[in-house]
Amino acid sequence: MTLLARTGSGEPPPSAPRPGRHRLLPYLLLLPGAAWLLIFFGVPLAQLAAASLYDPSGSLSTGYAMTWAFGNYPDVVQAYWPQFLRSFGYAGLALVLALLLGYPLAYAIAQKAGRWKNLLLVCVVAPMFTSFLVRTLAWKTILSDNGALVGLLRDVHLLAPDGRLLATPFAVVLGLTYNFLPFLVLPLYASLERLDPRLLEAATDLYASPAQAFRRVTLPLSMPGLVAGTLLFFIPASGDYINAELLGTPNEYMIGNVIDSAFLVRLDYPQGAALSFLLMAAILAVVFGYLRRAGTEEVL
Amino acid sequence: MRLSRWLADRWVMIVALLVLGYLALPILVVAALSFNRPSSRLSYDFNEFTLDNWRQPCATSDMCDAVVRSVQIGFLATVVATVLGTLMAFALVRHRFRGRSGINVLIFLPMATPELVMGTSLLALFVSAGVPQGFWTILIAHVMFCVSFVVVTVKARLAGMDRRLEEAAMDLYANEWQTFRRITLPLVLPGIVAAALLAFSLSFDDFIITNFNAGTTVTFPMYVWGAAQRGIPPQVNVIGTAMFAVALLLVGLSSLRGRRARRANLLAGPPGHLRRSS
Numbered sequence: 001m002t003l004l005a006r007t008g009s010g011e012p013p014p015s016a017p018r019p020g021r022h023r024l025l026p027y028l029l030l031l032p033g034a035a036w037l038l039i040f041f042g043v044p045l046a047q048l049a050a051a052s053l054y055d056p057s058g059s060l061s062t063g064y065a066m067t068w069a070f071g072n073y074p075d076v077v078q079a080y081w082p083q084f085l086r087s088f089g090y091a092g093l094a095l096v097l098a099l100l101l102g103y104p105l106a107y108a109i110a111q112k113a114g115r116w117k118n119l120l121l122v123c124v125v126a127p128m129f130t131s132f133l134v135r136t137l138a139w140k141t142i143l144s145d146n147g148a149l150v151g152l153l154r155d156v157h158l159l160a161p162d163g164r165l166l167a168t169p170f171a172v173v174l175g176l177t178y179n180f181l182p183f184l185v186l187p188l189y190a191s192l193e194r195l196d197p198r199l200l201e202a203a204t205d206l207y208a209s210p211a212q213a214f215r216r217v218t219l220p221l222s223m224p225g226l227v228a229g230t231l232l233f234f235i236p237a238s239g240d241y242i243n244a245e246l247l248g249t250p251n252e253y254m255i256g257n258v259i260d261s262a263f264l265v266r267l268d269y270p271q272g273a274a275l276s277f278l279l280m281a282a283i284l285a286v287v288f289g290y291l292r293r294a295g296t297e298e299v300l
Numbered sequence: 301m302r303l304s305r306w307l308a309d310r311w312v313m314i315v316a317l318l319v320l321g322y323l324a325l326p327i328l329v330v331a332a333l334s335f336n337r338p339s340s341r342l343s344y345d346f347n348e349f350t351l352d353n354w355r356q357p358c359a360t361s362d363m364c365d366a367v368v369r370s371v372q373i374g375f376l377a378t379v380v381a382t383v384l385g386t387l388m389a390f391a392l393v394r395h396r397f398r399g400r401s402g403i404n405v406l407i408f409l410p411m412a413t414p415e416l417v418m419g420t421s422l423l424a425l426f427v428s429a430g431v432p433q434g435f436w437t438i439l440i441a442h443v444m445f446c447v448s449f450v451v452v453t454v455k456a457r458l459a460g461m462d463r464r465l466e467e468a469a470m471d472l473y474a475n476e477w478q479t480f481r482r483i484t485l486p487l488v489l490p491g492i493v494a495a496a497l498l499a500f501s502l503s504f505d506d507f508i509i510t511n512f513n514a515g516t517t518v519t520f521p522m523y524v525w526g527a528a529q530r531g532i533p534p535q536v537n538v539i540g541t542a543m544f545a546v547a548l549l550l551v552g553l554s555s556l557r558g559r560r561a562r563r564a565n566l567l568a569g570p571p572g573h574l575r576r577s578s
Contacts, residue, residue, distance in 0.1 A: 022395070023397075025391075025395060026391040026394075026395035026396075026397040027391075027397065029387040029388065029390055029391035029395075030387070030388055030391045030392075030403060032383075032384050032387065033384035033385060033387060033388040033447050033451070034388070034403060034406060036384055036443060036444060036447060037406050037407070037410065037444065037447060037448075038406070040422065040425075040440055040441070040443075040444040041406075041409065041410050041413075041418065041444055042406070043425060044418070044421035044422045044424060044425040045417075045421050047421060047424045047425045047428055048417070048420060048421035048424045048425075050424075051424045051428070060427070101315075101319045101322070102319070104312050104315040104316055104319070105315070105316040105319045105320065107312055107316075108312045108313045108315070108316035109316065112312060112313050112316075113313075118555065120316070120320065122551055123320050123323065123324065124320070124323065126323070126324065126327065126544075126548070127323050127324075127326065127327060128501070128505075129327075129501075129543065129544045129547035129548060130327060130330060130540045130541070130543045130544040130547075131505055131520065131521060131524065131539075131540050131543060132505050132507065132521070133507060133521050133524040133525060133528070134330055134524060134536060134537065134539075134540035135326045135327070135330065135540075136326075137344070137524070137528060137532060137536075138325075138326035138327075138329040138330045138333070139326060140344045141329050141333060141344045141345060141346070142325060142326065142329055144344055144345055146345050147345065178322065178323070178326070181319075181323065182323070231412075235412060235414055236414065236415065238414070239414030239415060239416045239417070239508075241416070241508075242507065242508075242525075246528060256416050256508075259416055259420060260416075260511070263420055263423060263512060264511070264512070269424065269427070272420060273420065273424060276416060276417050276420045276421065277417075279414060279416065279417060280413065280414060280417045283414060287412075
């Protein structure tokens with residue numbers, strides 16, 4: 001679990017003075033926080049699992065009966081598999097884009113920025129200084145049919161005269177890329193910052209081309225940050241529904257939109273719960289499959 | 301060709317600056333739109349320059365109520381989460397105990413779980429327990445997802461601390477409480493402050509989890525979400541710009557203080573001391 005936990009393991013545990021008096025202390029320190037997490041994170045997950053097996057014919061007003069209705073799962077997959085596929089498709093596409101944009105950015109800040117390093121880092125996190133929703137709405141202005149960007153693209157015939165950017169899959173993927181890019185760049189930067197430039201010089205001295213030096217030295221050494229950043233990007237992106245709602249149309253709806261409406265509009269709790277659980281299972285499957293392929297299990 | 305050599309040397313930096321431009325663009329648009337008089341309620345285009353939005357940021361009073369509510373929730377959630385998380389961080393870094401890996405998993409999981417799943421599962425809990433949703437359920441949810449981030453931030457600071465300073469204090473006859481008050485706490489404080497700022501910004505900006513647990517209570521993100529369907533008042537961009545300016549100011553001040561502290565060290569400290577603090 002180095003991604004987050006290894007930060008604390010650098011120091012050997014303290015030389016416990018006077019046992020007995022101190023034996024209970026760590027538990028007392030942990031108790032309030034752990035209890036809060038158990039009651040408001042652990043228990044709700046169990047409750048959600050239970051709700052996903054409720055009798056789907058019940059309703060919020062009449063109450064739900066627990067009937068172990070495992071049929072809820074195949075039902076929601078059959079009804080909503082396009083949204084599931086779209087969620088992972090859009091998130092995957094956004095991830096590829098984010099890697100293409102984020103890797104050079106992280107590399108430049110870590111290795112080339114010199115005294116401007118801190119300033120550029122602030123620029124990376126600056127978007128998060130203001131509201132997520134307000135920023136996403138700003139893209140509505142940028143991509144608007146009357147906006148400068150659409151006008152320019154129409155003039156150079158990259159876009160048909162009646163072509164649009166807003167309310168297309170492109171807008172949603174662009175929004176996802178934008179919103180979660182800092183989560184990818186920061187861990188990547190942390191890895192690349194530790195890269196010793198002399199290793200690259202050594203590779204060049206040994207007749208490696210720049211591309212070879214990148215593939216054989218830089219890339220492997222940045223792997224921990226790359227894996228952590230990819231996960232920090234992909235997990236929220238695949239569960240996101242704000243971009244699809246604000247920048248897309250119902251044709252671009254992702255699984256989050258369906259879950260949102262199941263719980264808040266249609267009030268179909270068993271269905272919403274089953275969808276939530278499937279989303280979590282799918283994300284975990286992707287994450288662990290990816291970690292195994294990346295061969296860096298120790299990162300988590 | 302000289303141009304191509306120049307490009308080959310700098311293309312990484314050029315790409316990086318373009319990407320930073322992509323990241324900055326929406327903020328510039330938000331700032332510009334805060335000076336806009338929109339042509340209609342549902343228009344997102346820049347129409348006409350005006351200072352009215354800044355002069356009367358609370359022209360739509362329910363928006364300002366929502367901002368106030370977000371600040372209240374953010375403040376309370378920050379206080380509770382920072383206390384709980386700091387205690388946990390001390391336990392994890394300073395003590396050896398059984399069940400450590402279980403606690404680590406419990407802290408890690410909320411950060412790896414999609415917000416959507418946390419939001420819906422809390423909703424399922426509150427509904428089945430018959431808890432009416434509103435201010436307090438939002439607060440409970442916010443503390444829950446902030447705690448883990450506080451633990452991680454404070455833990456990093458604690459783990460990097462030089463324990464010999466505390467030992468020195470003890471050698472000079474400070475008791476445990478004095479050592480904690482005079483040495484440990486001041487040294488960990490920057491980590492705690494950073495964690496609190498992070499918790500506040502997470503809470504203030506949270507939409508997804510809040511959306512499932514708010515009942516009829518409206519926070520600022522909830523207000524923006526609702527307004528996106530009915531038409532956004534331009535004052536929303538005033539709040540967005542002001543938030544950005546405040547955060548930028550805080551970062552600027554802290555980096556200025558850091559620089560001044562470094563300069564003071566440079567003048568006063570022996571070389572070893574200098575290296576450690578920089």
